[in-house]
Amino acid sequence: MRSSWHLSQKTVSQAYALVSPVYDLVFNRIFYPGRVEAIKVLEPGPEDRILEVGIGTGLNLPLYPHYHRLVGMDLSGKMLRKAQARIYELNAPHVSLTVMDAMRMGFADNTFDHVLATYVISVVPDPTQVLQEIKRVCRPKGHIVILNHFKSEHPVMGRLEGLMAPILTRTGLFKPDLQLTPLLEQAGLIPDQIQRVNLFSGWRLIRCINTKEMSPEVGPIEGGTDGL
Numbered sequence: 001m002r003s004s005w006h007l008s009q010k011t012v013s014q015a016y017a018l019v020s021p022v023y024d025l026v027f028n029r030i031f032y033p034g035r036v037e038a039i040k041v042l043e044p045g046p047e048d049r050i051l052e053v054g055i056g057t058g059l060n061l062p063l064y065p066h067y068h069r070l071v072g073m074d075l076s077g078k079m080l081r082k083a084q085a086r087i088y089e090l091n092a093p094h095v096s097l098t099v100m101d102a103m104r105m106g107f108a109d110n111t112f113d114h115v116l117a118t119y120v121i122s123v124v125p126d127p128t129q130v131l132q133e134i135k136r137v138c139r140p141k142g143h144i145v146i147l148n149h150f151k152s153e154h155p156v157m158g159r160l161e162g163l164m165a166p167i168l169t170r171t172g173l174f175k176p177d178l179q180l181t182p183l184l185e186q187a188g189l190i191p192d193q194i195q196r197v198n199l200f201s202g203w204r205l206i207r208c209i210n211t212k213e214m215s216p217e218v219g220p221i222e223g224g225t226d227g228l
Protein backbone atom coordinates (compact mmCIF):
# COMPACT_ATOMS: atom_id res chain seq x y z
CA MET A 1 0.00 0.00 0.00
CA ARG A 2 1.34 3.45 0.81
CA SER A 3 4.88 3.96 2.03
CA SER A 4 5.29 2.78 5.59
CA TRP A 5 7.70 5.68 6.18
CA HIS A 6 6.07 8.92 7.10
CA LEU A 7 7.21 12.42 6.30
CA SER A 8 6.92 15.00 9.04
CA GLN A 9 5.65 18.37 7.84
CA LYS A 10 8.20 20.14 10.02
CA THR A 11 11.08 18.23 8.40
CA VAL A 12 9.66 18.91 4.90
CA SER A 13 9.40 22.64 5.63
CA GLN A 14 12.96 22.75 6.97
CA ALA A 15 14.27 20.73 4.01
CA TYR A 16 12.73 23.02 1.38
CA ALA A 17 13.77 26.19 3.22
CA LEU A 18 17.31 24.78 3.09
CA VAL A 19 17.32 23.74 -0.59
CA SER A 20 15.44 26.80 -1.91
CA PRO A 21 18.64 28.70 -2.93
CA VAL A 22 19.88 25.78 -5.08
CA TYR A 23 16.59 24.13 -6.04
CA ASP A 24 16.45 25.51 -9.59
CA LEU A 25 20.08 24.64 -10.27
CA VAL A 26 19.69 21.03 -9.14
CA PHE A 27 16.15 20.18 -10.22
CA ASN A 28 15.32 22.22 -13.29
CA ARG A 29 17.15 20.17 -15.94
CA ILE A 30 16.27 16.68 -14.62
CA PHE A 31 12.57 17.46 -14.27
CA TYR A 32 12.12 19.66 -17.34
CA PRO A 33 10.74 17.17 -19.95
CA GLY A 34 8.01 16.08 -17.54
CA ARG A 35 7.02 19.69 -16.89
CA VAL A 36 6.53 20.37 -20.60
CA GLU A 37 4.29 17.30 -20.96
CA ALA A 38 2.38 18.14 -17.78
CA ILE A 39 1.32 21.58 -19.04
CA LYS A 40 0.33 19.99 -22.37
CA VAL A 41 -1.99 17.45 -20.77
CA LEU A 42 -3.39 20.04 -18.36
CA GLU A 43 -4.71 21.80 -21.50
CA PRO A 44 -5.23 25.20 -19.85
CA GLY A 45 -7.52 27.50 -21.79
CA PRO A 46 -7.02 31.30 -21.74
CA GLU A 47 -9.95 31.87 -19.37
CA ASP A 48 -9.36 28.85 -17.15
CA ARG A 49 -8.64 29.20 -13.45
CA ILE A 50 -5.57 27.10 -12.66
CA LEU A 51 -4.19 26.03 -9.29
CA GLU A 52 -0.62 24.83 -8.90
CA VAL A 53 -0.24 22.90 -5.67
CA GLY A 54 3.24 23.11 -4.10
CA ILE A 55 4.37 25.49 -6.85
CA GLY A 56 7.81 25.82 -5.24
CA THR A 57 10.05 28.29 -7.09
CA GLY A 58 7.64 28.44 -10.04
CA LEU A 59 9.71 26.46 -12.53
CA ASN A 60 6.56 25.60 -14.51
CA LEU A 61 5.56 29.23 -14.95
CA PRO A 62 7.41 29.93 -18.22
CA LEU A 63 5.71 26.89 -19.77
CA TYR A 64 2.11 28.11 -19.45
CA PRO A 65 0.62 29.55 -22.63
CA HIS A 66 -1.48 32.00 -20.56
CA TYR A 67 -1.01 33.50 -17.13
CA HIS A 68 -4.36 35.10 -16.58
CA ARG A 69 -5.87 33.14 -13.75
CA LEU A 70 -3.13 31.11 -12.10
CA VAL A 71 -2.83 30.65 -8.35
CA GLY A 72 0.27 29.02 -6.90
CA MET A 73 0.32 27.77 -3.33
CA ASP A 74 3.11 26.27 -1.25
CA LEU A 75 3.92 25.70 2.37
CA SER A 76 7.37 27.23 2.03
CA GLY A 77 7.60 31.02 2.01
CA LYS A 78 11.24 30.74 0.92
CA MET A 79 10.33 28.71 -2.20
CA LEU A 80 7.52 31.18 -2.94
CA ARG A 81 9.86 34.16 -2.72
CA LYS A 82 11.77 32.64 -5.63
CA ALA A 83 8.50 32.10 -7.50
CA GLN A 84 7.62 35.75 -6.87
CA ALA A 85 10.92 36.86 -8.45
CA ARG A 86 10.12 34.66 -11.45
CA ILE A 87 6.69 36.30 -11.78
CA TYR A 88 8.38 39.72 -12.01
CA GLU A 89 10.89 38.41 -14.57
CA LEU A 90 8.13 36.93 -16.69
CA ASN A 91 6.00 40.03 -16.28
CA ALA A 92 3.08 37.85 -15.23
CA PRO A 93 1.22 40.05 -12.73
CA HIS A 94 -1.92 37.94 -12.88
CA VAL A 95 -0.26 35.00 -11.18
CA SER A 96 -0.89 35.09 -7.46
CA LEU A 97 0.90 33.16 -4.75
CA THR A 98 -0.18 32.11 -1.32
CA VAL A 99 1.36 30.27 1.60
CA MET A 100 -0.94 27.35 2.31
CA ASP A 101 -0.92 23.72 3.40
CA ALA A 102 -2.07 21.45 0.56
CA MET A 103 -3.71 19.16 3.12
CA ARG A 104 -6.01 21.98 4.28
CA MET A 105 -6.61 24.37 1.42
CA GLY A 106 -8.39 27.63 2.09
CA PHE A 107 -10.25 27.67 -1.24
CA ALA A 108 -13.97 27.13 -1.70
CA ASP A 109 -15.23 24.01 -3.52
CA ASN A 110 -14.93 24.11 -7.34
CA THR A 111 -12.77 27.26 -7.35
CA PHE A 112 -10.50 26.04 -10.17
CA ASP A 113 -10.98 24.59 -13.64
CA HIS A 114 -7.78 22.56 -13.52
CA VAL A 115 -5.20 21.64 -10.89
CA LEU A 116 -1.53 20.73 -11.35
CA ALA A 117 0.82 19.16 -8.81
CA THR A 118 4.35 18.51 -10.06
CA TYR A 119 6.83 16.65 -7.85
CA VAL A 120 4.75 17.34 -4.75
CA ILE A 121 2.59 14.34 -3.96
CA SER A 122 5.47 12.30 -2.47
CA VAL A 123 6.59 15.32 -0.43
CA VAL A 124 3.46 15.71 1.69
CA PRO A 125 2.74 13.72 4.87
CA ASP A 126 -0.72 12.64 3.66
CA PRO A 127 -0.93 12.36 -0.16
CA THR A 128 -4.50 10.98 -0.09
CA GLN A 129 -5.70 14.01 1.86
CA VAL A 130 -4.00 16.31 -0.66
CA LEU A 131 -5.68 14.54 -3.59
CA GLN A 132 -9.04 14.81 -1.83
CA GLU A 133 -8.48 18.53 -1.34
CA ILE A 134 -7.53 18.86 -5.01
CA LYS A 135 -10.76 17.11 -6.02
CA ARG A 136 -12.74 19.42 -3.78
CA VAL A 137 -11.32 22.69 -5.10
CA CYS A 138 -11.36 21.56 -8.76
CA ARG A 139 -14.64 21.80 -10.64
CA PRO A 140 -16.37 18.64 -11.88
CA LYS A 141 -14.81 17.44 -15.17
CA GLY A 142 -11.75 19.64 -14.54
CA HIS A 143 -8.31 18.18 -15.22
CA ILE A 144 -6.22 17.00 -12.28
CA VAL A 145 -2.63 16.46 -13.38
CA ILE A 146 -0.07 14.80 -11.14
CA LEU A 147 3.58 14.45 -12.09
CA ASN A 148 5.70 12.45 -9.70
CA HIS A 149 8.01 9.55 -9.06
CA PHE A 150 6.20 6.48 -7.75
CA LYS A 151 7.50 3.15 -6.53
CA SER A 152 8.64 1.05 -9.45
CA GLU A 153 6.76 -2.16 -10.30
CA HIS A 154 10.10 -3.69 -11.27
CA PRO A 155 10.96 -6.05 -8.38
CA VAL A 156 14.63 -5.01 -8.08
CA MET A 157 14.01 -1.27 -8.47
CA GLY A 158 11.02 -1.45 -6.14
CA ARG A 159 13.14 -3.21 -3.53
CA LEU A 160 15.90 -0.60 -3.87
CA GLU A 161 13.40 2.21 -3.44
CA GLY A 162 12.03 0.46 -0.37
CA LEU A 163 15.55 0.29 1.06
CA MET A 164 16.20 3.97 0.36
CA ALA A 165 12.87 5.05 1.81
CA PRO A 166 13.90 5.38 5.49
CA ILE A 167 16.87 7.62 4.64
CA LEU A 168 15.20 9.80 1.99
CA THR A 169 12.00 10.18 3.99
CA ARG A 170 14.03 11.31 7.00
CA THR A 171 15.64 14.11 4.91
CA GLY A 172 12.14 15.52 4.30
CA LEU A 173 12.82 15.84 0.55
CA PHE A 174 10.51 13.03 -0.63
CA LYS A 175 9.53 9.43 -0.09
CA PRO A 176 10.65 7.22 -2.96
CA ASP A 177 8.31 4.27 -2.35
CA LEU A 178 4.87 5.83 -2.71
CA GLN A 179 2.65 3.48 -4.75
CA LEU A 180 0.51 4.95 -7.48
CA THR A 181 -2.45 2.56 -7.80
CA PRO A 182 -3.44 2.35 -4.11
CA LEU A 183 -3.06 6.11 -3.82
CA LEU A 184 -5.44 6.79 -6.71
CA GLU A 185 -7.89 4.22 -5.37
CA GLN A 186 -7.86 5.73 -1.90
CA ALA A 187 -8.42 9.20 -3.34
CA GLY A 188 -11.20 7.97 -5.65
CA LEU A 189 -9.41 9.17 -8.80
CA ILE A 190 -9.50 7.32 -12.12
CA PRO A 191 -6.73 8.22 -14.57
CA ASP A 192 -7.70 8.95 -18.16
CA GLN A 193 -4.04 8.94 -19.18
CA ILE A 194 -0.74 7.88 -17.69
CA GLN A 195 2.63 8.36 -19.35
CA ARG A 196 6.22 7.83 -18.29
CA VAL A 197 8.50 10.84 -18.49
CA ASN A 198 12.01 12.16 -17.67
CA LEU A 199 15.27 10.28 -17.37
CA PHE A 200 14.90 6.49 -17.69
CA SER A 201 11.14 7.08 -17.85
CA GLY A 202 11.38 7.15 -14.07
CA TRP A 203 8.50 9.55 -13.37
CA ARG A 204 4.80 9.24 -14.12
CA LEU A 205 2.46 11.84 -15.48
CA ILE A 206 -1.16 11.13 -14.64
CA ARG A 207 -4.22 13.01 -15.77
CA CYS A 208 -7.59 12.40 -14.13
CA ILE A 209 -10.90 13.98 -15.01
CA ASN A 210 -12.54 15.15 -11.80
CA THR A 211 -15.59 12.94 -11.49
CA LYS A 212 -17.68 14.39 -8.70
CA GLU A 213 -21.11 15.86 -8.28
CA MET A 214 -21.44 19.60 -8.87
CA SER A 215 -22.10 21.50 -5.66
CA PRO A 216 -24.24 24.63 -6.05
CA GLU A 217 -21.61 27.21 -5.12
CA VAL A 218 -18.61 28.10 -7.26
CA GLY A 219 -16.28 30.16 -5.13
CA PRO A 220 -14.05 33.04 -6.21
CA ILE A 221 -10.28 32.75 -6.49
CA GLU A 222 -8.51 34.08 -3.44
CA GLY A 223 -6.05 36.54 -4.95
CA GLY A 224 -2.98 38.27 -3.60
CA THR A 225 0.47 37.25 -2.55
CA ASP A 226 0.17 36.31 1.06
CA GLY A 227 2.74 35.83 3.73
CA LEU A 228 5.81 35.86 1.47
Ligand SMILES: C[S@@+](CC[C@H](N)C(=O)[O-])C[C@H]1O[C@@H](n2cnc3c(N)ncnc32)[C@H](O)[C@@H]1O
Pocket: 012, 013, 016, 027, 053, 054, 055, 056, 057, 058, 059, 060, 073, 074, 075, 076, 079, 100, 101, 102, 103, 117, 118, 119, 120, 123, 124, 125
Ligand atom coordinates in the same frame (compact mmCIF):
# COMPACT_ATOMS: atom_id res chain seq x y z
C1 LIG B 1 10.04 18.96 -4.94
S1 LIG B 1 9.32 20.52 -4.65
C2 LIG B 1 8.37 20.76 -6.15
C3 LIG B 1 8.15 22.19 -6.47
C4 LIG B 1 7.45 22.49 -7.80
N1 LIG B 1 6.12 21.91 -7.85
C5 LIG B 1 8.26 22.00 -8.97
O1 LIG B 1 7.68 21.35 -9.84
O2 LIG B 1 9.46 22.34 -9.03
C6 LIG B 1 8.05 20.17 -3.47
C7 LIG B 1 7.33 21.41 -3.01
O3 LIG B 1 6.21 21.00 -2.20
C8 LIG B 1 6.07 21.93 -1.14
N2 LIG B 1 5.28 21.33 -0.07
C9 LIG B 1 5.63 20.34 0.78
N3 LIG B 1 4.62 20.04 1.62
C10 LIG B 1 3.60 20.87 1.30
C11 LIG B 1 2.28 21.07 1.82
N4 LIG B 1 1.81 20.33 2.82
N5 LIG B 1 1.52 22.02 1.26
C12 LIG B 1 1.98 22.78 0.23
N6 LIG B 1 3.21 22.64 -0.30
C13 LIG B 1 4.03 21.70 0.23
C14 LIG B 1 7.52 22.22 -0.75
O4 LIG B 1 7.61 23.41 0.02
C15 LIG B 1 8.17 22.32 -2.14
O5 LIG B 1 8.13 23.63 -2.63
